Amino acid sequence: MLLSACLIVKDEEENLVSCLASLSRLVDEVVIYDTGSTDDTLGVARREAERWKLPLTLVEGYWNDDFARARNASLEHCAGIWVLWIDADEVAVCDDPRDLHYHLDSLPDPPEGPDAVMVRVTDLPEAASASVVRYSSPRLFRRVRCHWVDRLHEQVRVRGEDSLPVVVGTDHLQIHAAGHDGRTIAERGKLERNIRIAQAALDDEGGVRFRARALVNLGRTLWGAGRPEEARAAFEESLAEQDAGRLDRRFAFEGLTFIHVGCSRWEEAERCLAGLWHACELPTAPLYLRSVLTLRRGLAEEDPAERKKLLRGAIDYALKLPSDAVDDDGTGFGPDRISLVVAEALAGLGDFASAAATCLEALAAGYMGVKMDLLLHWLDRAGVDPAILADAIPPWLAAPFCTQLQEVSGGAAAVAILTRLAERWPDQRSV
Numbered sequence: 001m002l003l004s005a006c007l008i009v010k011d012e013e014e015n016l017v018s019c020l021a022s023l024s025r026l027v028d029e030v031v032i033y034d035t036g037s038t039d040d041t042l043g044v045a046r047r048e049a050e051r052w053k054l055p056l057t058l059v060e061g062y063w064n065d066d067f068a069r070a071r072n073a074s075l076e077h078c079a080g081i082w083v084l085w086i087d088a089d090e091v092a093v094c095d096d097p098r099d100l101h102y103h104l105d106s107l108p109d110p111p112e113g114p115d116a117v118m119v120r121v122t123d124l125p126e127a128a129s130a131s132v133v134r135y136s137s138p139r140l141f142r143r144v145r146c147h148w149v150d151r152l153h154e155q156v157r158v159r160g161e162d163s164l165p166v167v168v169g170t171d172h173l174q175i176h177a178a179g180h181d182g183r184t185i186a187e188r189g190k191l192e193r194n195i196r197i198a199q200a201a202l203d204d205e206g207g208v209r210f211r212a213r214a215l216v217n218l219g220r221t222l223w224g225a226g227r228p229e230e231a232r233a234a235f236e237e238s239l240a241e242q243d244a245g246r247l248d249r250r251f252a253f254e255g256l257t258f259i260h261v262g263c264s265r266w267e268e269a270e271r272c273l274a275g276l277w278h279a280c281e282l283p284t285a286p287l288y289l290r291s292v293l294t295l296r297r298g299l300a301e302e303d304p305a306e307r308k309k310l311l312r313g314a315i316d317y318a319l320k321l322p323s324d325a326v327d328d329d330g331t332g333f334g335p336d337r338i339s340l341v342v343a344e345a346l347a348g349l350g351d352f353a354s355a356a357a358t359c360l361e362a363l364a365a366g367y368m369g370v371k372m373d374l375l376l377h378w379l380d381r382a383g384v385d386p387a388i389l390a391d392a393i394p395p396w397l398a399a400p401f402c403t404q405l406q407e408v409s410g411g412a413a414a415v416a417i418l419t420r421l422a423e424r425w426p427d428q429r430s431v
Contacts, residue, residue, distance in 0.1 A: 001028045002101055004080030004143070008070045010035045010063065012088035013044045015178075020045070022091035024052035026100070026173075027084060032056065033074035035063035065197045068148040075147060082117075083143045086175060090121075093174040100172035104140070107168070115158060115165030116141035121175045124397075134367070135331040138167055139175060151201040152194055153217045164247075164329075191225045198222075212244035216251045228259045235259075239275075249279040250328065257289050261296050269293050285327040291317035291341045299348050311345040318342050336367040343370060343378070352381035364392040372404040376413055386413040390420030398425060 005027040009016065023030060032045050042058060049056035057077045063070065075083065082104050086092060094100055107113045116138035123133040138146075138156045146165050148154045158165050198218040202211070219234035235252040238244055244252075253276035260269035273293060277286045291314050298310030318341040325333040339362035347355040356378040359370040379386050393401050398421065405414045 001080045002104060003027045003082045003084060004078035005030045006071070006074045006078055006083050006085045007031070007088060008033045008035060008067075008074055009037065009041055009045075009088045011037050011039045011041060013037075013040045015088040016041060016044045017048055018091050019086065019088050020048040020052060020054065022093070023084075023086075024054060026092055026094050026097045027054070028080055029055040029057065029078070031059070031074050031077045033059045033061045033070055033077075035061055035070055065193070065200055066151045067154040067197075068150050071148045071154060075143065078143055080143060082140055083146075084140050084173075086139065087177070090175050090177040093176055094172060096172070100170070103170060103172050110142070110145060110166065114168045115145045116156060116167045118167050118169045119173050119175055121177060123177045134336055136169070136326060136329075137175075138165055140170070140173070141165060150213065150217065151204075152197040153220060191221075194221045195225060212238045212241035212248045215241070216248050216255075219255050220251065223255055223259065228262060232256060232259050246279055246281075247329070250276065250285070253279050254285060254289065257293070261289075261293050264296070264300055266293070266297055281328050282326070284321065284325045284333050285331075287317060287321055288325075288333045288337060288341075291315075291321075295341055295345050295348075298345065308349065311348045314345045315342050318345075335362045335365060338362075339367065340370050344374075347374075347378055347381075352378045353384065356382050356384060360388065360392045363389075363397075364394070366394045366397070372401075380413075385416070387416040387420045390417050390424060393421065395425065 003026070005023050007019075007030070009032055020030065030049060034042060034045075042060070045056065045058055048054075059074065059077055061070065061073055071085065084092070104117070107117075117140035118136040119139035121135055121137050121139070123135075141156055145158060146156050147159050149157045149162070156165060157163065195218075198214070198221040202214040202218055204210075204214070215234050215238035219231045219238065221231075222228075222234060223231035235256045238248055238252045241248075253272050256272040257269050257276060260266075260272060270293070273286060273289055276289065277283075280286055294310050294317055295314035298307050298314055301307040301310055318338045321333055321338050323335055323338070327333060339358050343355040343358040346352075346358060356375060359375050359378070362370070375389070376386055379388070402418065402421070405417060
């Protein structure tokens, strides 16, 4: 057996239908570990697996605030040479499964070949004030070589070692995710759960390095929960651990830089950004954060000449990032992020038409990095018909785009855009 799909679920009856449909021609089996659903998740899993002729192993398990344990429990029931891990609110996108299977089958075994394959993941948020996030993740890995570690923000590691897997990339598979923006996570009661898990991991007994990692995970969780000063304390404590690994230090410095930028503490942000440069092997993340720091300083600057200098500098830094830029762990810093920095800087310089055009160009290429409310504001300031947005939207972004439009104030703009979209795609149910 070549490929197993591996999921952990709880109360996912609404999401599981589309997820399993996307796996129907892609995998040889599906293994689902249920952590205590109270809805019809188990029934949906059985019906949809039968509908798509998917061999299914359904494990009725338990939840103990440990993502790695639950995922590894699911992994124990997989039989494939390769494992695809996916969540119920995600769908796999693969134009030709046979090409993916051939690709996996042709990869040499370790140590000559890779342990895992990096897959491009696109998070499609529901909130109009949120932006699409793209990154790469080792969603395909060799079953006998890898497993998960860490209660929260679980990572794929090589079995018997605390090392990241050797990876290669692929263009044969993508994953589209929904419901990962902050608002949706909060509505599903996950923020407090994640803080609880991060604190429990910190209380676990372990070596100094594992404590540093637990502190980083706690900091990331608190930051995502809108508690920046508590996150700052956790990140700073993690850096004080002498044996913190490079990855731990990178996440800590990155989080601290964002926190200080958000609080307009420019000198502290500069110091943390310098630390990030030393913690990274690739310049991508530091260069991107340099552009963000320069942008925020420019937007806050009252002196017109200095403001113009900083905003133009932010554009220059952002444009130094190549369109296919990735950081040390494969997270993409491509057109989605670059276009947003450039557009915000242009808008800060008063060039709203160019700001909107920058975003529309990225949007047409399938990158929805800009926040919808900002883009509509820029179009309005530039005197451009907002319906032009409908001509730039690619089909796969139609659903999240329409969801965000429902939140945007100014009903006339939304009506004009939706009318144009309906003319383009009369059969799109989301429109």
